[in-house]
Amino acid sequence: MKMTDKLRVLAVIAAADILLIAGLWWAIAQWNRPGGGETPVPAGQVQRDGRNEARPAGASGDETAGEQRPGDGVKCVALTFDDGPQRDCTGDLLDGLKARGAKATFFLMGQNIPGNEDLVLRMKEEGHLIGNHSYRHIQLTKAGSDAVCDAVDKTGQMIGEITGTPPQYLRPPYGAWNDDLECRVDMTTVLWSVDSLDWKLQNRQKIVRRVLKEVKDGDIILMHDIFPTSVEAALEIIDTLTRQGYTFVTVDELLID
Numbered sequence: 001m002k003m004t005d006k007l008r009v010l011a012v013i014a015a016a017d018i019l020l021i022a023g024l025w026w027a028i029a030q031w032n033r034p035g036g037g038e039t040p041v042p043a044g045q046v047q048r049d050g051r052n053e054a055r056p057a058g059a060s061g062d063e064t065a066g067e068q069r070p071g072d073g074v075k076c077v078a079l080t081f082d083d084g085p086q087r088d089c090t091g092d093l094l095d096g097l098k099a100r101g102a103k104a105t106f107f108l109m110g111q112n113i114p115g116n117e118d119l120v121l122r123m124k125e126e127g128h129l130i131g132n133h134s135y136r137h138i139q140l141t142k143a144g145s146d147a148v149c150d151a152v153d154k155t156g157q158m159i160g161e162i163t164g165t166p167p168q169y170l171r172p173p174y175g176a177w178n179d180d181l182e183c184r185v186d187m188t189t190v191l192w193s194v195d196s197l198d199w200k201l202q203n204r205q206k207i208v209r210r211v212l213k214e215v216k217d218g219d220i221i222l223m224h225d226i227f228p229t230s231v232e233a234a235l236e237i238i239d240t241l242t243r244q245g246y247t248f249v250t251v252d253e254l255l256i257d
């Protein structure tokens, strides 16, 4: 082999080495980049960290009280409180929610707002969602659509004057609603999936038992912040479900998912 041929062979080998090293370097850089090359995880799902996968089979089934681990599904539930605000009960409930870092949704009745503006402002400032429960507790389907529009608008304006934003969500009293009203009132109506029957039971233990028996991920729970037993039950429900891995969110967060 001539000298120039030897040099040519050496040059090819050197070039191949450089390419190999560059390739390895690029691969390492990709590996270390946070989230590099991974498929985006849809909202509401917890991203599984591949390096924590080495867990004994079946270990995902045993729930450790109050502990969230990477890879566990997050269960969400929305507590909703109708017919307030009410001076004592709503105030106690807001204190309890704040202490637990839990969010809730309040559907306010217009006629109960005067004199309780501070409670309405607290709801907003403490991260809760405020909805409209019309002005008085009547069946809107029997009221005539003009009267319903007036009652809903009036309540929305009262809330807007306090918080700066009129509510987008409406819960009709008794869940009574129809297509005609749907066309006239440009709001999102929110019903419920678990009825606590708190207004009827008025007993902390019975309310707690009923809700805990029925509740599942994604539920909207109907309660009323006008009875002391409802407030006590709600806080106990939060404590128990938190230990079971539930998070308490506002209704809009569930509806978006």
Ligand code: NI
Residues within 6 Å of the ligand: 082, 083, 133, 137, 173, 174
């Ligand atoms: Ni109501």
